[in-house]
Amino acid sequence: MLKVAGLKAGYGRTQVLFGIDLEVRAGEIVTIIGANGAGKTSTLRSISGLTQVYAGEIEFKGRPIRGLPPEEITRLGLAHCPEGRQILQRLTVEENLLAGYLPGRGRSFDEIRTEVYDMFPILRERRHSLASRMSGGQQQMLAIGRSLMATPELLMLDEPSLGLAPKIINQIFEIIIGLSKSGISLIVVEQNAAVALEIADYAYVIDAGRCSVEGGAHNVLNDPDLKAAYLGA
Numbered sequence: 746m747l748k749v750a751g752l753k754a755g756y757g758r759t760q761v762l763f764g765i766d767l768e769v770r771a772g773e774i775v776t777i778i779g780a781n782g783a784g785k786t787s788t789l790r791s792i793s794g795l796t797q798v799y800a801g802e803i804e805f806k807g808r809p810i811r812g813l814p815p816e817e818i819t820r821l822g823l824a825h826c827p828e829g830r831q832i833l834q835r836l837t838v839e840e841n842l843l844a845g846y847l848p849g850r851g852r853s854f855d856e857i858r859t860e861v862y863d864m865f866p867i868l869r870e871r872r873h874s875l876a877s878r879m880s881g882g883q884q885q886m887l888a889i890g891r892s893l894m895a896t897p898e899l900l901m902l903d904e905p906s907l908g909l910a911p912k913i914i915n916q917i918f919e920i921i922i923g924l925s926k927s928g929i930s931l932i933v934v935e936q937n938a939a940v941a942l943e944i945a946d947y948a949y950v951i952d953a954g955r956c957s958v959e960g961g962a963h964n965v966l967n968d969p970d971l972k973a974a975y976l977g978a
């Protein structure tokens with residue numbers, strides 16, 4: 746579904762990615778883990794056209810997408826739920842969903858909104874509330890719901906557990922498993938490596954802008970060296 750090869754990217758003259766290779770197969774949950782500042786967010790932003798790519802190939806469903814505008818990439822079926830959620834705080838829940846809707850994917854706003862509300866009943870209940878009134882967990886659900894408004898085939902989630910209580914993190918990860926079961930392929934970037942590795946099929950560890958390790962998520966989870974480095978064991 747997604748193939749990234751030799752990705753080099755950065756901010757102006759500051760290069761932060763030095764040759765990332767990764768793949769996502771249809772139906773998989775792939776996790777990207779690594780220390781603070783390793784380049785996880787920059788990797789996602791490069792894929793979705795938000796960060797400057799210096800070199801490398803990015804293919805989505807067999808089509809090169811490097812250099813396409815972000816909206817075009819989303820329209821092809823690749824959505825990005827950003828770090829920090831980026832909810833429009835002064836708009837209502839429903840207005841935030843409308844902001845995520847992309848006409849031209851063959852489905853109406855009402856149709857997808859109903860699906861999102863069925864998945865997140867709390868969003869239906871609070872559809873006329875200001876987003877700023879929602880809890881952290883509810884805002885994360887709204888951020889995911891807004892991404893789903895673009896009917897993605899591949900959804901990239903950046904730090905979905907950030908700042909949430911453990912009970913809520915479990916709920917969010919249950920939702921991610923549900924999305925996967927519904928047929929959406931996923932990339933999950935996480936600081937919370939142990940939780941992400943539990944649900945993922947495949948994992949990449951990024952270290953200083955390079956993929957240092959990759960493998961089946963359970964192998965990575967049980968690797969003693971990685972446990973010491975990333976899982977606090």
Ligand SMILES: Nc1ncnc2c1ncn2[C@@H]1O[C@H](COP(=O)(O)OP(=O)(O)OP(=O)(O)O)[C@@H](O)[C@H]1O
Pocket residue numbers: 756759761779780781782783784785786787788828936
């Ligand atoms: N807008 C920017 N301008 C310049 N440098 C940036 C910018 N955004 C990120 N960086 C730098 O790029 C490097 C990689 O950052 P990135 O956010 O991709 O890492 P990360 O692994 O996602 O870390 P975190 O978990 O802290 O978000 C860091 O050195 C960071 O300081």
